[in-house]
Amino acid sequence: GAVVSQHPSRVICKSGTSVKIECRSLDFQATTMFWYRQFPKQSLMLMATSNEGSKATYEQGVEKDKFLINHASLTLSTLTVTSAHPEDSSFYICSARDETGKHEQYFGPGTRLTVT
Protein backbone atom coordinates (compact mmCIF):
# COMPACT_ATOMS: atom_id res chain seq x y z
CA GLY A 1 0.00 0.00 0.00
CA ALA A 2 0.88 3.66 -0.18
CA VAL A 3 3.42 4.90 2.32
CA VAL A 4 3.87 8.33 3.83
CA SER A 5 6.95 9.13 5.84
CA GLN A 6 7.71 11.94 8.26
CA HIS A 7 11.06 13.22 9.41
CA PRO A 8 12.07 13.61 12.11
CA SER A 9 10.00 11.30 14.27
CA ARG A 10 10.97 13.19 17.39
CA VAL A 11 12.57 16.59 17.87
CA ILE A 12 13.43 18.71 20.88
CA CYS A 13 14.20 22.37 20.37
CA LYS A 14 14.68 25.47 22.46
CA SER A 15 12.18 28.30 22.66
CA GLY A 16 12.67 30.83 19.92
CA THR A 17 14.19 28.47 17.40
CA SER A 18 12.57 27.08 14.26
CA VAL A 19 11.92 23.45 13.41
CA LYS A 20 11.18 21.91 10.02
CA ILE A 21 9.14 18.75 9.64
CA GLU A 22 9.08 16.86 6.35
CA CYS A 23 6.23 14.80 4.95
CA ARG A 24 6.93 12.57 1.95
CA SER A 25 4.74 10.33 -0.15
CA LEU A 26 7.08 7.48 -1.01
CA ASP A 27 5.35 5.64 -3.81
CA PHE A 28 2.70 7.96 -5.14
CA GLN A 29 2.26 11.57 -6.10
CA ALA A 30 0.27 13.89 -3.92
CA THR A 31 -0.79 17.33 -5.08
CA THR A 32 -2.58 17.73 -1.77
CA MET A 33 -1.29 17.01 1.70
CA PHE A 34 -2.87 17.82 5.04
CA TRP A 35 -1.22 18.80 8.31
CA TYR A 36 -2.87 17.88 11.59
CA ARG A 37 -1.97 18.59 15.19
CA GLN A 38 -2.78 16.29 18.08
CA PHE A 39 -2.55 17.22 21.73
CA PRO A 40 -2.11 14.46 24.33
CA LYS A 41 -5.16 12.26 24.64
CA GLN A 42 -7.08 14.40 22.15
CA SER A 43 -8.21 14.13 18.57
CA LEU A 44 -6.54 15.36 15.42
CA MET A 45 -7.19 18.95 14.46
CA LEU A 46 -6.64 20.03 10.88
CA MET A 47 -4.13 22.86 10.67
CA ALA A 48 -3.81 23.43 6.95
CA THR A 49 -4.15 21.99 3.49
CA SER A 50 -0.91 21.98 1.53
CA ASN A 51 -1.21 22.35 -2.24
CA GLU A 52 1.67 21.61 -4.58
CA GLY A 53 2.84 24.74 -6.34
CA SER A 54 0.52 27.12 -4.54
CA LYS A 55 -0.10 28.61 -1.13
CA ALA A 56 -1.40 26.50 1.69
CA THR A 57 -4.92 26.96 3.00
CA TYR A 58 -4.96 27.44 6.76
CA GLU A 59 -7.78 26.63 9.13
CA GLN A 60 -9.28 29.35 11.24
CA GLY A 61 -7.11 30.18 14.22
CA VAL A 62 -3.89 28.77 12.77
CA GLU A 63 -1.18 31.41 12.33
CA LYS A 64 0.22 31.09 8.82
CA ASP A 65 3.31 33.13 9.70
CA LYS A 66 4.11 30.80 12.54
CA PHE A 67 3.40 27.52 10.79
CA LEU A 68 5.01 27.84 7.38
CA ILE A 69 4.02 25.23 4.83
CA ASN A 70 5.87 24.59 1.60
CA HIS A 71 4.74 21.99 -0.93
CA ALA A 72 7.50 22.27 -3.49
CA SER A 73 7.09 18.93 -5.23
CA LEU A 74 4.49 16.22 -5.76
CA THR A 75 6.06 14.08 -3.04
CA LEU A 76 7.19 16.53 -0.38
CA SER A 77 5.51 19.01 1.94
CA THR A 78 7.26 20.72 4.82
CA LEU A 79 5.91 22.34 7.96
CA THR A 80 8.20 24.83 9.69
CA VAL A 81 7.33 25.91 13.20
CA THR A 82 8.93 29.33 13.58
CA SER A 83 9.93 30.95 16.85
CA ALA A 84 8.77 27.91 18.73
CA HIS A 85 7.17 28.22 22.17
CA PRO A 86 6.53 25.47 24.71
CA GLU A 87 2.82 25.58 23.84
CA ASP A 88 3.74 24.46 20.32
CA SER A 89 4.80 21.13 21.79
CA SER A 90 2.53 18.57 20.21
CA PHE A 91 2.26 15.60 17.89
CA TYR A 92 2.15 16.70 14.26
CA ILE A 93 0.74 14.29 11.67
CA CYS A 94 0.57 14.72 7.93
CA SER A 95 -1.54 12.90 5.40
CA ALA A 96 -1.19 12.72 1.65
CA ARG A 97 -3.99 12.25 -0.81
CA ASP A 98 -3.47 9.72 -3.56
CA GLU A 99 -4.69 11.45 -6.69
CA THR A 100 -5.12 8.28 -8.70
CA GLY A 101 -8.26 6.22 -8.45
CA LYS A 102 -9.44 6.03 -4.90
CA HIS A 103 -8.56 9.54 -3.70
CA GLU A 104 -7.65 7.95 -0.42
CA GLN A 105 -5.61 9.69 2.26
CA TYR A 106 -2.60 8.04 3.83
CA PHE A 107 -1.17 9.16 7.14
CA GLY A 108 2.41 9.60 8.17
CA PRO A 109 3.72 8.19 11.47
CA GLY A 110 3.78 11.60 13.13
CA THR A 111 6.42 13.88 14.60
CA ARG A 112 6.65 14.53 18.32
CA LEU A 113 7.81 18.12 18.90
CA THR A 114 8.96 19.21 22.34
CA VAL A 115 9.89 22.84 22.90
CA THR A 116 11.89 23.53 26.04
Next chain:
Amino acid sequence: AQSVTQLGSHVSVSEGALVLLRCNYSSSVPPYLFWYVQYPNQGLQLLLKYTSAATLVKGINGFEAEFKKSETSFHLTKPSAHMSDAAEYFCAVTPSGNTPLVFGKGTRLSVIA
Protein backbone atom coordinates in the same frame (compact mmCIF):
# COMPACT_ATOMS: atom_id res chain seq x y z
CA ALA B 1 -20.67 20.95 7.74
CA GLN B 2 -19.59 17.52 8.83
CA SER B 3 -19.08 16.38 12.40
CA VAL B 4 -18.50 13.16 14.28
CA THR B 5 -19.50 12.17 17.77
CA GLN B 6 -17.89 9.20 19.44
CA LEU B 7 -19.83 8.09 22.48
CA GLY B 8 -17.55 7.04 25.31
CA SER B 9 -14.02 8.32 25.59
CA HIS B 10 -12.95 5.06 27.19
CA VAL B 11 -14.28 1.55 26.68
CA SER B 12 -13.01 -1.44 28.61
CA VAL B 13 -13.74 -5.04 27.62
CA SER B 14 -12.53 -8.46 28.66
CA GLU B 15 -10.36 -10.48 26.32
CA GLY B 16 -12.64 -12.52 24.08
CA ALA B 17 -15.63 -10.22 24.59
CA LEU B 18 -17.47 -8.23 21.96
CA VAL B 19 -16.03 -4.83 21.08
CA LEU B 20 -18.49 -2.07 20.24
CA LEU B 21 -17.27 1.46 19.62
CA ARG B 22 -19.94 3.99 18.76
CA CYS B 23 -19.80 6.69 16.12
CA ASN B 24 -22.55 9.03 14.99
CA TYR B 25 -22.06 11.52 12.22
CA SER B 26 -23.63 14.65 10.88
CA SER B 27 -23.35 15.41 7.20
CA SER B 28 -25.29 17.48 4.72
CA VAL B 29 -24.33 15.15 1.89
CA PRO B 30 -23.80 11.39 1.66
CA PRO B 31 -20.61 10.92 3.63
CA TYR B 32 -17.45 8.93 3.38
CA LEU B 33 -16.79 7.38 6.80
CA PHE B 34 -13.61 5.94 8.24
CA TRP B 35 -12.32 4.19 11.33
CA TYR B 36 -8.66 4.57 12.25
CA VAL B 37 -6.59 3.00 15.01
CA GLN B 38 -3.68 4.73 16.71
CA TYR B 39 -1.13 3.04 18.93
CA PRO B 40 0.89 5.18 21.37
CA ASN B 41 3.23 7.64 19.69
CA GLN B 42 2.33 6.37 16.25
CA GLY B 43 0.36 7.62 13.29
CA LEU B 44 -3.06 6.46 12.18
CA GLN B 45 -3.77 3.15 10.55
CA LEU B 46 -6.90 2.74 8.46
CA LEU B 47 -9.16 -0.04 9.77
CA LEU B 48 -11.99 0.33 7.29
CA LYS B 49 -13.96 2.82 5.24
CA TYR B 50 -17.44 3.33 3.87
CA THR B 51 -17.73 4.99 0.48
CA SER B 52 -21.39 4.43 -0.48
CA ALA B 53 -21.02 0.81 -1.53
CA ALA B 54 -22.02 -2.02 0.82
CA THR B 55 -23.38 -0.81 4.14
CA LEU B 56 -21.57 -3.53 6.09
CA VAL B 57 -17.87 -2.91 5.77
CA LYS B 58 -15.22 -5.40 6.77
CA GLY B 59 -11.80 -4.17 7.73
CA ILE B 60 -8.50 -5.42 8.99
CA ASN B 61 -7.86 -7.32 12.22
CA GLY B 62 -11.40 -8.71 12.32
CA PHE B 63 -13.16 -5.36 12.67
CA GLU B 64 -16.29 -4.39 10.81
CA ALA B 65 -18.70 -1.48 10.80
CA GLU B 66 -22.22 -0.96 9.57
CA PHE B 67 -23.44 2.24 7.97
CA LYS B 68 -26.99 3.02 9.11
CA LYS B 69 -28.33 6.09 7.39
CA SER B 70 -31.54 6.17 9.42
CA GLU B 71 -29.52 6.30 12.63
CA THR B 72 -26.63 8.36 11.19
CA SER B 73 -24.34 5.81 12.76
CA PHE B 74 -21.21 3.91 11.82
CA HIS B 75 -20.41 1.77 14.85
CA LEU B 76 -17.28 -0.36 14.92
CA THR B 77 -17.47 -3.94 16.15
CA LYS B 78 -15.30 -6.98 16.64
CA PRO B 79 -16.68 -10.29 17.90
CA SER B 80 -13.77 -11.19 20.15
CA ALA B 81 -11.30 -8.72 21.63
CA HIS B 82 -7.57 -9.44 21.72
CA MET B 83 -5.05 -7.80 24.00
CA SER B 84 -3.41 -6.32 20.92
CA ASP B 85 -6.60 -4.37 20.16
CA ALA B 86 -5.90 -2.00 23.04
CA ALA B 87 -5.40 1.39 21.37
CA GLU B 88 -7.11 4.67 20.51
CA TYR B 89 -9.80 4.52 17.85
CA PHE B 90 -10.96 7.45 15.76
CA CYS B 91 -14.03 7.77 13.60
CA ALA B 92 -13.78 10.30 10.77
CA VAL B 93 -16.06 11.76 8.11
CA THR B 94 -15.59 13.65 4.88
CA PRO B 95 -18.09 14.66 2.20
CA SER B 96 -15.80 13.40 -0.54
CA GLY B 97 -12.42 11.83 -1.11
CA ASN B 98 -11.01 15.22 -1.96
CA THR B 99 -11.54 17.02 1.31
CA PRO B 100 -9.79 16.70 4.67
CA LEU B 101 -11.17 14.39 7.30
CA VAL B 102 -13.08 15.57 10.35
CA PHE B 103 -12.23 13.39 13.31
CA GLY B 104 -14.17 12.43 16.39
CA LYS B 105 -12.56 12.85 19.79
CA GLY B 106 -11.48 9.25 19.90
CA THR B 107 -12.26 6.25 22.09
CA ARG B 108 -9.58 4.50 24.08
CA LEU B 109 -10.11 0.76 24.12
CA SER B 110 -8.69 -1.23 27.01
CA VAL B 111 -8.68 -5.03 26.94
CA ILE B 112 -8.57 -6.83 30.26
CA ALA B 113 -7.05 -10.28 30.53
